[in-house]
Amino acid sequence: MQLSKSTSxxxxxxxxxGVIFKSKMAAILIATAAIWVLFTFLTDGNFLTTRNLSNLFxxxxxxxxxxxxxxxxxxxxxxxxxxxxxxxxxxGIAAILNVWxxxxxIPTVVITLIxxxxxxxxxxxxxxxxxxxxxxxxxASMLVFRGVLIGITGGNTVAPLTADFxxxxxxxxxxxxxxxxxxxxxxxxxxxxxxxRKNKIKYNIEVRPMAxxxxxxxxxxxxxxxxxxILNDYQGFPIPVFIMLLLxxxxxxxxxxxxFGRRIYGIGGNRDxxxxxxxxxxxxxxxxxxxxxxxxxxxxxxxTSRLNAGSVSAGQNAEMDAIxxxxxxxxxxxxxxGTVAGALVGALVMASIDNGMSMMNTPTFWQYIVKGxxxxxxxxxxxxxxNKK
Amino acid sequence: MSEYILEMRDIVKEFFGVKAxxxxxxxxxxxxxxxxxxxxxxxxxxxxxxLSGEHPAGSYSGKIIFEGKELxxxxxxxxxxxxxxxxxxxxxxxxxxxxxxxxxxxxEIGARGLVNFSEQLNKxxxxxxxxxxxxxxxxxxxxxxxxxxxxxxxxKALSKNAKLLxxxxxxxxxxxxxxxxxMGILDDLRRDGVTCIYISHKLNEVTRICDNxxxxxxxxxxxxxxISEIDQDKLVQMMVGREMKNLFPREEHKIGEEFFxxxxxxxxxxxxxxxxxxxxxxxxxxxxxxLGISGLVGSGRTEMVASIYGSFQGQKSGEIYFxxxxxxxxxxxxxxxxxxxxxxxxxxxxxxxxxxSVAKNMTMSNLVKYKRPLNVIDKDKEMMDxxxxxxxxxxxxxxxxxxxxxxxxxxxxxxxxxxNLLAEPKILxxxxxTRGIDVGAKYEIxxxxxxxxxxxxxxxxxxxxxxxxxxxxxxVLVMNEGExxxxxxxxxxxxxxxxxxxxxxxxxxVSESYSExxxxxxxxI
Numbered sequence: 001m002q003l004s005k006s007t008s009x010x011x012x013x014x015x016x017x018g019v020i021f022k023s024k025m026a027a028i029l030i031a032t033a034a035i036w037v038l039f040t041f042l043t044d045g046n047f048l049t050t051r052n053l054s055n056l057f058x059x060x061x062x063x064x065x066x067x068x069x070x071x072x073x074x075x076x077x078x079x080x081x082x083x084x085x086x087x088x089x090x091x092g093i094a095a096i097l098n099v100w101x102x103x104x105x106i107p108t109v110v111i112t113l114i115x116x117x118x119x120x121x122x123x124x125x126x127x128x129x130x131x132x133x134x135x136x137x138x139x140a141s142m143l144v145f146r147g148v149l150i151g152i153t154g155g156n157t158v159a160p161l162t163a164d165f166x167x168x169x170x171x172x173x174x175x176x177x178x179x180x181x182x183x184x185x186x187x188x189x190x191x192x193x194x195x196x197r198k199n200k201i202k203y204n205i206e207v208r209p210m211a212x213x214x215x216x217x218x219x220x221x222x223x224x225x226x227x228x229x230i231l232n233d234y235q236g237f238p239i240p241v242f243i244m245l246l247l248x249x250x251x252x253x254x255x256x257x258x259x260f261g262r263r264i265y266g267i268g269g270n271r272d273x274x275x276x277x278x279x280x281x282x283x284x285x286x287x288x289x290x291x292x293x294x295x296x297x298x299x300x301x302x303x304t305s306r307l308n309a310g311s312v313s314a315g316q317n318a319e320m321d322a323i324x325x326x327x328x329x330x331x332x333x334x335x336x337x338g339t340v341a342g343a344l345v346g347a348l349v350m351a352s353i354d355n356g357m358s359m360m361n362t363p364t365f366w367q368y369i370v371k372g373x374x375x376x377x378x379x380x381x382x383x384x385x386x387n388k389k
Numbered sequence: 390m391s392e393y394i395l396e397m398r399d400i401v402k403e404f405f406g407v408k409a410x411x412x413x414x415x416x417x418x419x420x421x422x423x424x425x426x427x428x429x430x431x432x433x434x435x436x437x438x439x440l441s442g443e444h445p446a447g448s449y450s451g452k453i454i455f456e457g458k459e460l461x462x463x464x465x466x467x468x469x470x471x472x473x474x475x476x477x478x479x480x481x482x483x484x485x486x487x488x489x490x491x492x493x494x495x496x497e498i499g500a501r502g503l504v505n506f507s508e509q510l511n512k513x514x515x516x517x518x519x520x521x522x523x524x525x526x527x528x529x530x531x532x533x534x535x536x537x538x539x540x541x542x543x544x545k546a547l548s549k550n551a552k553l554l555x556x557x558x559x560x561x562x563x564x565x566x567x568x569x570x571x572m573g574i575l576d577d578l579r580r581d582g583v584t585c586i587y588i589s590h591k592l593n594e595v596t597r598i599c600d601n602x603x604x605x606x607x608x609x610x611x612x613x614x615x616i617s618e619i620d621q622d623k624l625v626q627m628m629v630g631r632e633m634k635n636l637f638p639r640e641e642h643k644i645g646e647e648f649f650x651x652x653x654x655x656x657x658x659x660x661x662x663x664x665x666x667x668x669x670x671x672x673x674x675x676x677x678x679x680l681g682i683s684g685l686v687g688s689g690r691t692e693m694v695a696s697i698y699g700s701f702q703g704q705k706s707g708e709i710y711f712x713x714x715x716x717x718x719x720x721x722x723x724x725x726x727x728x729x730x731x732x733x734x735x736x737x738x739x740x741x742x743x744x745x746s747v748a749k750n751m752t753m754s755n756l757v758k759y760k761r762p763l764n765v766i767d768k769d770k771e772m773m774d775x776x777x778x779x780x781x782x783x784x785x786x787x788x789x790x791x792x793x794x795x796x797x798x799x800x801x802x803x804x805x806x807x808x809n810l811l812a813e814p815k816i817l818x819x820x821x822x823t824r825g826i827d828v829g830a831k832y833e834i835x836x837x838x839x840x841x842x843x844x845x846x847x848x849x850x851x852x853x854x855x856x857x858x859x860x861x862x863x864x865v866l867v868m869n870e871g872e873x874x875x876x877x878x879x880x881x882x883x884x885x886x887x888x889x890x891x892x893x894x895x896x897x898x899v900s901e902s903y904s905e906x907x908x909x910x911x912x913x914i
């Protein structure tokens with residue numbers, strides 16, 4: 001809101017490349033596109049086949065689900081190093097329930113999700129009520145959960161799963177559902193973006209150029225349509241991708257629209273000030289860790305289902321990919337900033353590198369090196385662009 | 390050589406096209422204490438950053454001549470090497486290190502990578518003597534009070550053979566007693582030939598200790614005058630560019646019945662349960678009353694009010710009665726829901742969420758007010774409140790969406806005040822509400838305090854500045870070492886009377902000497 005005495009006419013920034021590039025999101029998306037173009041060349045176009053892209057999104061869904069929970073932990077100014085082990089253990093438990101105990105998919109999923117919440121709350125309890133730094137608590141959990149997994153499986157791979165359980169990670173939505181999703185995406189984004197714009201104008205706050213808003217809606221429409229066309233061209237919308245997007249939508253809503261979300265940003269920005277503002281900081285920490293635990297359970301179920309097995313090493317280093325995704329997506333480990341959308345795009349970057357390099361038959365060690373360097377450069381670029389301001 | 394040790398001529402410094410300094414000239418004589426005054430945002434700090442090398446040569450235009458030579462310093466180290474040292478408002482000691490290690494940090498005495506500790510300790514003792522600080526040089530800096538830390542900073546500057554010492558708001562967080570010590574030391578330094586630039590909002594200190602004063606406003610020099618030719622009113626006028634007859638815009642307000650009481654309040658130190666921060670404190674509060682709480686730093690004022698608000702981490706015992714009912718306040722949320730709000734002492738640490746917008750900071754404690762189904766925030770309603778307060782208490786901000794850290798201290802404080810007013814409190818606790826705030830913003834905050842009192846809101850104001858306590862309060866509680874020593878109606882009350890109680894003079898002595906001048910009820914209610 002400009003407080004100078006000006007007329008209450010609409011205030012628009014001029015549309016220019018500067019405005020577009022200022023948006024962090026746009027910068028990451030452009031970088032992702034660049035990575036895709038590069039891989040397309042290096043793989044003689046194989047990277048861009050509908051089959052590969054469908055696989056890419058399905059692979060991404062596990063890191064993506066972790067990242068959209070991790071980003072809230074990071075916004076709080078905390079960290080979770082145990083996410084990979086939690087995912088592994090919960091995936092293992094799901095496999096054991098399904099294979100050894102013969103539970104069908106639904107009770108297996110329900111029990112796993114409940115255990116996920118409990119394991120997350122366990123971390124949260126030690127951090128919030130026992131004041132142990134989250135780095136230590138979750139480092140301990142990382143070891144403990146991995147140990148439990150090895151213990152209960154006796155080091156064995158638990159397989160094969162029942163068909164209904166396998167479907168969660170491997171099946172596709174019918175093609176028509178994909179088109180319905182596109183319509184929902186366009187109508188929903190138009191409603192939100194234009195509504196937001198109307199509000200800003202009402203309170204005389206500077207708004208982005210109308211053209212940019214329209215462009216965003218059109219962009220969302222085109223991207224989601226292309227996405228669905230690609231996925232439908234192969235076999236349809238993969239269920240894991242659908243679950244990831246659904247969860248991301250819910251969490252993005254919580255993060256940007258609700259009182260709870262606002263408070264999370266407040267606590268991450270300045271914990272003392274938040275406490276003095278009457279916010280129950282401990283409660284929020286427990287809830288956020290429980291949510292991440294729940295998402296670890298979802299990711300664990302997806303992974304076990306996709307692999308058709310519960311394995312001892314499942315989810316190893318997954319927390320690192322998730323943290324890297326959040327940071328590439330603009331979250332700061334100092335707390336107070338980060339977005340669900342950013343975390344999701346970060347996960348897409350990580351998955352693209354994994355997928356592209358595997359297609360090129362590059363040895364795995366290169367994937368680690370490249371992912372590490374990309375993380376470093378992404379954060380460096382973010383910091384240096386901030387310093388220039 | 391001229392009589393000036395330092396001449397800064399026509400300094401212009403721009404930040405992205407905005408001129409923070411627009412041709413400032415500053416001339417400081419050798420061996421004097423030179424005051425630099427101006428409202429927050431006038432450019433004092435920027436000017437000193439230019440001088441100390443934090444803004445390197447080339448990033449500004451103009452000339453700096455120090456001891457006859459033109460400076461072209463490119464770093465803080467460069468400035469230090471010619472003898473210019475700055476002591477920042479926010480102390481930069483490393484809490485975990487000892488005094489000696491802090492003083493010689495970066496300039497360790499020793500050879501071949503090894504530190505000569507005994508030599509360092511000797512030197513530290515010498516330096517501590519010079520600043521009259523009688524403590525073990527091995528004491529951890531974090532264990533010292535703020536006043537002592539300040540003295541260590543001065544010792545550190547002296548260790549670098551500083552010829553020109555810049556003190557940025559050195560007394561902002563000192564108690565009156567500590568200020569006395571500081572004044573004495575500055576006097577000694579002047580005798581030793583050390584030149585000082587003294588930046589302060591506290592005009593009584595400026596007029597007391599300084600030789601000359603330079604006033605800057607909006608990035609330009611308004612004038613340079615000998616202290617002997619100016620008084621505080623004149624100085625304020627130069628600083629704000631308008632006449633301000635009365636620093637305290639006192640307004641009559643009706644004081645109602647007693648409705649709040651604390652009884653036998655005891656508060657323990659959060660880290661050491663053997664230390665009582667507040668001892669057996671009891672007091673009452675009337676509707677629409679402005680209750681000042683005075684006392685030296687460490688007298689338990691902050692601990693008492695923070696415990697009432699439920700934000701102090703130490704254990705507490707005692708009873709609180711509110712509108713006839715006994716209430717229990719376990720955390721700030723309990724207090725807020727009862728109608729007790731607090732503006733904390735340390736704005737940066739406990740008040741603002743630096744990276745968040747002005748609007749979000751303002752509504753942070755009252756989000757439930759805008760609750761819609763699904764826990765969604767009603768942004769329309771929120772924005773209406775934000776705009777209302779920006780207008781009502783004149784918060785200067787370019788936008789509601791601007792991060793609060795970009796606002797001046799005074800405007801940040803107003804946002805925090807607005808946040809607490811949004812809670813529609815019946816009792817508003819203000820802990821050092823005007824610390825580090827310029828004169829203009831202070832005046833507006835005082836006006837607001839009286840306006841609230843008129844509306845029947847009771848104010849509890851903790852303040853280290855006696856003129857403020859006297860200028861604002863209806864009644865004053867004086868604390869000393871955790872106890873409430875006196876409750877004094879503010880008519881005919883003087884600074885000396887409050888000081889006597891705050892330094893813990895025996896009650897009889899005090900009441901004997903003042904009993905005729907004021908109603909004095911000693912020892913609580």
